[in-house]
């Protein structure tokens with residue numbers, strides 16, 4: 001097939017043929033006879049329902065007294081034709097089909113006025129649809145789907161484990177922690193040089209310039225693991241992630257890049273060997289995993305959930321909770337029931353005050369691991385929690401399991417035990433009656449305004465990236481290099 005045929009759009013060419021034919025006062029039958037085809041076939045060509053062969057197009061061009069190039073040219077259609085075309089295109093879309101409306105036939109008798117109205121309504125439906133799909137509702141729905149999927153596969157991605165093995169083989173790394181030097185070596189091996197900069201656009205964490213093989217990273221901040229952010233950027237490159245089209249895309253890309261980064265920092269074979277030895281001794285501990293691989297507690301806790309079910313046969317749960325009590329991340333396959341809204345979303349929901357994830361905030365000793373048993377309506381669970389600091393405040397990171405499987409964990413001897421009957425409001429939501437009696441009606445607290453309460457969708461797209469700033473930043477880098 002010639003590139004010419006691949007490139008032309010049958011809808012546009014069909015319109016142009018009809019335009020030229022009408023201008024010449026030629027009816028369908030005459031054109032059909034001229035190219036030795038049935039009128040119905042010419043009609044199908046004009047409606048863009050059939051892509052004609054080049055020889056056929058040549059005959060049509062001859063009959064209409066124009067060149068083939070003119071027929072295929074990118075020259076603009078008349079306004080009327082362009083409008084008809086836009087309506088026709090929209091009517092072939094999934095969005096139009098989802099409205100359950102009949103197709104409108106736009107014949108010569110439809111006035112320009114009516115055409116403009118149909119077009120205007122159509123564009124507005126598309127705009128509203130796009131806007132709605134960029135709202136937090138859409139993000140929550142996408143996230144829910146993702147969490148279900150991760151539960152189904154026990155939070156374990158064999159393909160990514162293999163990808164990590166292949167990447168580590170490139171730098172001859174077979175076991176143990178991945179040093180900063182080796183991380184940089186991996187970047188070089190993948191064709192990137194590293195550039196630390198003060199003026200990375202505020203809306204970005206890291207920028208990969210695939211064109212020139214450069215990765216721009218923020219200046220290192222005290223206490224931050226420089227490897228993670230770089231590995232996430234490399235993971236995005238290796239997994240060939242395109243700019244995400246919607247929240248669902250974005251969230252799943254984030255899960256995959258974080259997973260791959262974790263699998264590089266804590267290679268499966270050495271991490272599993274380490275954990276299996278600990279299980280045999282009944283000394284499983286997220287702290288030990290963290291210290292062995294030199295990663296953050298959260299990274300270690302997350303990696304533990306990747307490997308615990310598939311390799312150690314232990315169902316687990318993971319919870320990251322803000323100091324306000326709101327859930328920021330959650331995963332479970334041990335049937336612990338997280339608080340959820342009517343749609344099943346758990347992010348942003350408030351955790352019971354009696355759970356380990358909240359109790360740990362009341363403990364002054366932040367060095368010794370915190371362990372707790374909690375009797376919940378669904379059964380007894382054991383949890384270990386630790387507090388980590390961030391720009392957004394303090395978060396507790398918890399890993400837990402069912403009572404039946406706690407025997408493999410260090411901290412099983414804990415005598416700390418709480419009862420939780422949440423979502424029963426009398427568990428911990430309602431204030432005790434004597435406090436209500438004492439204070440009721442006599443207080444007026446002023447709330448902190450939550451900035452997200454009134455926030456509209458960012459003008460610069462759902463991810464909030466300042467595209468212009470990114471391009472200007474990259475231009476500046478090229479100038480100075």
Ligand SMILES: [Zn+2]
Nearest residue numbers: 352422427428
């Ligand atoms: Zn409660």
